[in-house]
Amino acid sequence: MIGLDHFLVLSAVLFSIGLYGALTRKNAIAVLMSIELLFNAVNVAVVAMARYTTPVALAAERLETLLTGQVFALFIVTVAAAEVALGLAIVIMMYRNTGSVHVDEASSMRR
Amino acid sequence: MTEGIAGTPVFTAVWWVLAVLTVACAVLVVRLQDLVKAAMALIGSFLGIAALFVMLNAEFLAIVQVLVYAGAVSILLIFGIMMVRDTQRGSQANSLAIPAAMLATAMLAIIAVVVLDTRWDLLGDAALATGVAEGAEGVYSDSPPAIGGLLLREFVLPLQAAALLLTATLVGAIALVRGDQ
Numbered sequence: 001m002i003g004l005d006h007f008l009v010l011s012a013v014l015f016s017i018g019l020y021g022a023l024t025r026k027n028a029i030a031v032l033m034s035i036e037l038l039f040n041a042v043n044v045a046v047v048a049m050a051r052y053t054t055p056v057a058l059a060a061e062r063l064e065t066l067l068t069g070q071v072f073a074l075f076i077v078t079v080a081a082a083e084v085a086l087g088l089a090i091v092i093m094m095y096r097n098t099g100s101v102h103v104d105e106a107s108s109m110r111r
Numbered sequence: 112m113t114e115g116i117a118g119t120p121v122f123t124a125v126w127w128v129l130a131v132l133t134v135a136c137a138v139l140v141v142r143l144q145d146l147v148k149a150a151m152a153l154i155g156s157f158l159g160i161a162a163l164f165v166m167l168n169a170e171f172l173a174i175v176q177v178l179v180y181a182g183a184v185s186i187l188l189i190f191g192i193m194m195v196r197d198t199q200r201g202s203q204a205n206s207l208a209i210p211a212a213m214l215a216t217a218m219l220a221i222i223a224v225v226v227l228d229t230r231w232d233l234l235g236d237a238a239l240a241t242g243v244a245e246g247a248e249g250v251y252s253d254s255p256p257a258i259g260g261l262l263l264r265e266f267v268l269p270l271q272a273a274a275l276l277l278t279a280t281l282v283g284a285i286a287l288v289r290g291d292q
Binding site for chain 2: 001002003004005006007008009010012013014015016017018019020021023024025027029030032033034036037040043044047048051052053063064065066067068070071073074075077078079080081082084085086088089090091092093095101
C-alpha cells in the first residue's frame with residue numbers, strides 16, 4: 001500500500017541527489033540542472049501533501065479547495081521556468097566575459 | 112478515478128518502478144560527465160515525476176510538467192549546453208564531493224526519520240487518503256476548470272505577481288544577453 005510516507009521519502013531522496021549535484025558540479029549549467037531537480041522534488045512533496053492530508057473542514061464547503069496544493073505546484077513551476085531562463089542568461093554572459101562556465105572560476109565579484 | 116486502484120498490488124508495483132527510474136535518472140544527472148547525456152537523464156527524471164503526478168490524481172499538473180519541464184526547460188538547457196560547451200574539461204566534480212555527499216545523506220536521513228515518525232493520518236480525513244470522499248473523485252477527474260477557478264478567484268493576486276515575474280524575467284534575460292549595441 002503506497003501512502004504519503006512513500007511519496008515524501010521519494011521527494012527527500014530526489015532533493016538530496018539534487019543538493020549533492022548543486023554543491024559538487026563545476027559547470028554552471030549542471031548546477032542549474034541540479035536546481036531543477038530540487039524544484040521537482042519539492043513539487044512531488046507539495047502535491048502528495050495536498051492529495052493525502054487536505055483537512056475535511058477546508059474541503060467540505062467547496063471541493064475545489066482540494067486542488068489548492070496543485071495550484072501551489074503550478075506557481076512553483078512558473079518560478080522555476082523564470083529562474084532557469086534568467087540563470088541561462090547569466091551563464092551565457094559569464095561565458096562571453098570569461099570564456100568559462102565553471103563556477104569555481106567565477107571570482108570577478110570577489111573583493 | 113483511482114479509488115479502486117490506489118490500494119492494489121499493481122499500483123504499488125508501478126509506483127516502485129517509477130520511483131526507481133526517477134531516482135536512477137536523477138543520479139545520472141548529477142554524475143554524468145557529458146552534459147548532453149545528463150540533460151537527457153534530466154528529461155527522464157521529469158517524465159517519471161509527471162507519471163508520479165498522475166498517480167497522485169494530478170493529471171493537469173502532469174501535463175504541465177511534460178510541457179514546461181520535459182519540453183521547454185530541458186530544450187532551453189540543451190541550447191545553453193551547446194552554446195557554451197566546454198569540451199576540454201567536461202563537468203568534473205569539485206573538491207567538495209565528500210562533504211556534499213555527507214550533507215545530502217544527513218539531510219535525507221533527517222527528513223526520512225521525521226516523515227516516518229509522524230502520524231500523518233491524524234492530520235487529514237482517512238476517507239480522503241483512500242480516495243472515497245464524497246465528491247472528491249469528481250473534482251480530481253475534472254480538475255482543469257476547478258484549477259482555473261481557483262487561479263482567478265483565490266489566487267488572482269499571486270497569478271498577477273507570477274505574470275509580472277515572467278515579464279521581468281523576459282526583459283532581464285534579453286537585457287543581459289543583448290550585449291553592448
